[in-house]
């Protein structure tokens with residue numbers, strides 16, 4: 001009976017959605033005529049088109065995933081929702097008469113779907129979760145009720161949640177709106193003004209939380225954030241490809257998702273630093289070095305300013321210019337604003353002289369004064385115009401700042417300084433320094449909210465670049481100290497948060513693991529003591545999954561065996577190894593599996609495994625991954641924690657000691 005009622009409700013909702021779609025299409029068609037001017041028509045047209053497109057994409061996805069039924073009566077705690085029932089879905093659905101059939105998962109009342117418990121019912125008497133067929137055509141397969149009013153609470157034991165978590169992974173990351181957990185929801189719905197840092201071990205849902213928080217904030221503060229924007233920063237294009245579909249699936253197509261390099265500059269690095277040079281360039285001391293190098297250009301001896309205005313000679317002595325320079329320096333403005341302030345102050349001195357002679361110069365006279373060659377010459381001497389690359393060129397050609405040791409100066413000194421700024425080749429770290437100088441010259445555009453994933457890997461200088469872009473906005477910082485693999489990776493959050501400009505942001509731990517099966521996690525966690533960081537232990541909710549560790553003399557053959565047996569299951573497969581090892585084993589596999597099968601197998605260099613997940617992972621020769629770089633143990637930890645269902649570890653050399661313990 002209830003099943004029939006649910007089916008009837010579903011049919012009604014489908015009809016309502018079809019009506020919404022028709023209506024949106026009609027508005028697209030008439031939008032041009034409705035709007036008063038061309039610009040408005042264009043904006044309206046674009047909005048309506050994306051709305052119609054969003055709706056058109058809906059029918060293939062479940063229309064709702066849950067329902068809340070509220071109790072009645074004074075003691076129920078339901079308040080305004082007394083006796084009400086709401087279906088909750090990806091988006092709000094209303095019928096022709098304006099009745100709401102489905103409410104958005106981000107609406108305030110939906111929070112109770114995620115957070116109500118038998119102990120704190122929040123007025124909810126029953127929480128229902130719907131099950132849908134995993135593949136189109138989408139069918140309602142059943143539902144699961146928790147009568148919170150009778151003390152029932154399935155929590156993490158929910159069969160539907162278990163099915164979702166254990167589903168074989170194929171393709172890119174999906175949203176988790178149907179199964180967000182209470183501690184995740186607290187983070188997703190944190191106030192827009194609050195910056196926070198989520199420390200979570202592998203597979204605890206950090207990335208999911210960050211993306212859902214972006215979608216939530218855009219819903220709750222659309223006006224504000226449409227203007228200022230939301231930016232998601234991830235470690236590399238592969239990672240961004242993995243997460244790219246989540247926000248659009250939640251209806252948010254305007255969120256920018258970029259690597260840090262893309263945020264900083266459109267330019268590609270054209271040279272590579274030595275490890276020593278990169279270490280110095282990413283050190284926060286470089287901020288002071290660059291600032292001093294820039295401001296060393298200020299205060300040069302200026303000739304006096306002399307302006308003939310027909311009848312009079314106006315004059316500002318070089319001593320007076322120097323005094324004005326000191327005043328402007330004290331105001332601590334961006335460099336280029338400082339230059340203009342100096343110009344204005346020199347003009348003010350000239351103006352006073354005119355006024356002393358009984359004149360009252362108007363704005364255009366003052367502007368004329370400011371553009372006199374003698375004023376610009378004084379400025380060029382005392383506060384010259386400069387480009388970021390000129391400052392950088394000077395610093396790297398001849399580093400002299402004694403905040404750096406002699407060895408550090410030597411490390412960053414160009415072996416062969418380029419003849420001109422234009423012919424200089426810049427490394428990735430140089431582009432970060434370039435951004436630092438650009439930020440001293442002028443404030444960059446800011447974003448309203450910034451989500452930084454894998455934030456443990458950012459250097460202090462990279463953090464500063466992001467801090468500059470969110471001085472007035474908030475940040476969601478996501479990371480795991482145990483997964484830090486860069487030479488400058490953070491070992492504690494307070495220092496990293498200070499570099500990111502949000503020293504007061506609370507650090508919140510996520511400790512429930514949704515990806516990695518318990519047996520696999522226990523194996524990977526043997527590495528933790530060797531990683532030199534304090535992190536909370538993660539408890540996997542998954543008792544399924546398998547771990548197989550096999551020793552083999554022929555690694556390629558053993559890998560092939562693992563891959564062949566993985567192909568018997570659904571889901572994605574990855575082979576993870578150091579880059580050279582990967583080439584060798586993949587070449588051997590390439591010839592022996594069918595072309596169709598090969599498309600299911602991804603070769604992932606250990607350096608690019610971060611943030612990704614695959615149903616079945618084969619990690620080849622852990623000792624090589626560990627030895628390939630100074631933070632090899634962390635990289636191995638990342639590699640071992642990518643598997644959703646099965647992990648094979650194949651080795652010919654002994655396993656690293658830490659893994660044997």
Ligand SMILES: Nc1ncnc2c1ncn2[C@@H]1O[C@H](COP(=O)(O)OP(=O)(O)OP(=O)(O)O)[C@@H](O)[C@H]1O
Pocket residue numbers: 164165174175176179180181184200201202203204205206207208209480483514515610611612613641
């Ligand atoms: N509440 C949830 N319900 C269902 N699945 C979830 C939930 N939270 C996380 N997951 C799933 O767990 C997996 C790991 O999530 P995610 O990638 O966000 O974790 P992470 O903490 O960023 O991991 P890592 O640090 O290893 O990159 C994903 O498949 C995600 O969809």
